[in-house]
Amino acid sequence: MKKILIIGSIHNHGIDLLKGNKNFEFEVVDNTDAEFLKDKIKDCDGISIRTSKLSKEIIDSAKNLKVISRHGVGYDNIDLKATKQNNITLAITATANAQAVAEHVLFMLFSIAKRNNMYNELIAGFGRIGKCLLKKCKGLEMNIFVYDPFVSEEEIKKVGGTKIKDLNESLNKMDAISIHMPLNENTKHLINYEMIKKMKKNCILINAARGGIINEEDLNKALNEDLIFGAGLDVFEKEPPSLDNPLLKNEKAFLSPHSAVFTEECLSRMGIETVQNIIDFFDNKLEKSKIVKIS
Numbered sequence: 001m002k003k004i005l006i007i008g009s010i011h012n013h014g015i016d017l018l019k020g021n022k023n024f025e026f027e028v029v030d031n032t033d034a035e036f037l038k039d040k041i042k043d044c045d046g047i048s049i050r051t052s053k054l055s056k057e058i059i060d061s062a063k064n065l066k067v068i069s070r071h072g073v074g075y076d077n078i079d080l081k082a083t084k085q086n087n088i089t090l091a092i093t094a095t096a097n098a099q100a101v102a103e104h105v106l107f108m109l110f111s112i113a114k115r116n117n118m119y120n121e122l123i124a125g126f127g128r129i130g131k132c133l134l135k136k137c138k139g140l141e142m143n144i145f146v147y148d149p150f151v152s153e154e155e156i157k158k159v160g161g162t163k164i165k166d167l168n169e170s171l172n173k174m175d176a177i178s179i180h181m182p183l184n185e186n187t188k189h190l191i192n193y194e195m196i197k198k199m200k201k202n203c204i205l206i207n208a209a210r211g212g213i214i215n216e217e218d219l220n221k222a223l224n225e226d227l228i229f230g231a232g233l234d235v236f237e238k239e240p241p242s243l244d245n246p247l248l249k250n251e252k253a254f255l256s257p258h259s260a261v262f263t264e265e266c267l268s269r270m271g272i273e274t275v276q277n278i279i280d281f282f283d284n285k286l287e288k289s290k291i292v293k294i295s
């Protein structure tokens with residue numbers, strides 16, 4: 001019998017897949033303290049984890065661990081090197097959350113944009129969420145520009161977008177910019193004061209990807225100087241954000257607490273997929289598209 005640890009509560013629809021399944025025993029824990037997890041994870045074969053940190057120390061202590069299933073798609077909270085070194089498979093809920101995040105971006109955009117134009121929209125990061133957002137923005141008759149060095153001009157053109165090769169040069173044309181790339185060493189603080197300075201005064205900047213891609217101090221300064229119209233942030237460098245984070249009090253910032261996926265349907269899909277990925281892994285049926293390639 002495989003031992004599964006669910007770190008952070010998930011939707012009951014996911015738990016139901018494990019209940020009564022004679023191949024698995026499982027436990028759900030809400031404590032994400034490193035020392036607690038190091039002990040809990042010791043003899044686990046698989047885990048599901050939300051956004052809490054999974055350090056090398058915790059991963060190294062899990063001698064039986066074969067699969068880490070992220071309840072979500074970003075994996076900047078997981079030590080990838082340790083995952084690879086320990087020959088552990090990392091899975092994501094690849095089909096569960098793009099719709100809800102794209103909807104949340106539009107919700108933020110509309111909430112901020114009452115007195116604004118929304119002709120040209122830049123989508124930075126053209127994966128599952130970026131593509132889903134493009135379809136929705138097309139319905140609003142926006143001109144969509146896409147910045148993603150890893151997606152071809154042809155692919156972007158096929159769905160009605162225009163590829164942007166140089167992010168800096170395009171900024172002064174955009175009424176809205178929405179970030180949908182992963183947080184990693186290349187994207188950390190990609191959006192800084194100098195970049196925001198190049199944006200249009202009426203531009204709305206949205207980040208529903210990861211805190212840390214936009215430099216928060218720079219953004220706060222730029223908003224105070226009226227360099228852009230407003231910002232919508234679902235994610236923060238530190239979560240939950242410290243109470244003294246000035247963005248919390250900035251009237252030009254529209255904030256939500258990393259809640260873009262918090263629809264009943266989306267949480268149900270994520271709960272099911274994070275558990276199903278573990279079950280599929282042990283049945284040798286886990287789809288390649290759900291496995292993170294760690295270089």
Ligand SMILES: NC(=O)c1ccc[n+]([C@@H]2O[C@H](COP(=O)([O-])OP(=O)(O)OC[C@H]3O[C@@H](n4cnc5c(N)ncnc54)[C@H](O)[C@@H]3O)[C@@H](O)[C@H]2O)c1
Binds near residue numbers: 097127130147183234
């Ligand atoms: N707010 C939330 O609750 C929430 C929910 C889901 C995902 N997310 C975040 O959104 C991100 C995107 O999710 P996804 O499912 O679309 O991921 P994805 O992997 O399908 O797409 C990411 C895209 O970013 C592109 N990219 C990588 N580096 C880039 C760079 N330097 N510049 C521009 N583009 C770059 C990739 O080529 C890829 O097309 C995730 O990494 C995650 O951190 C947040």
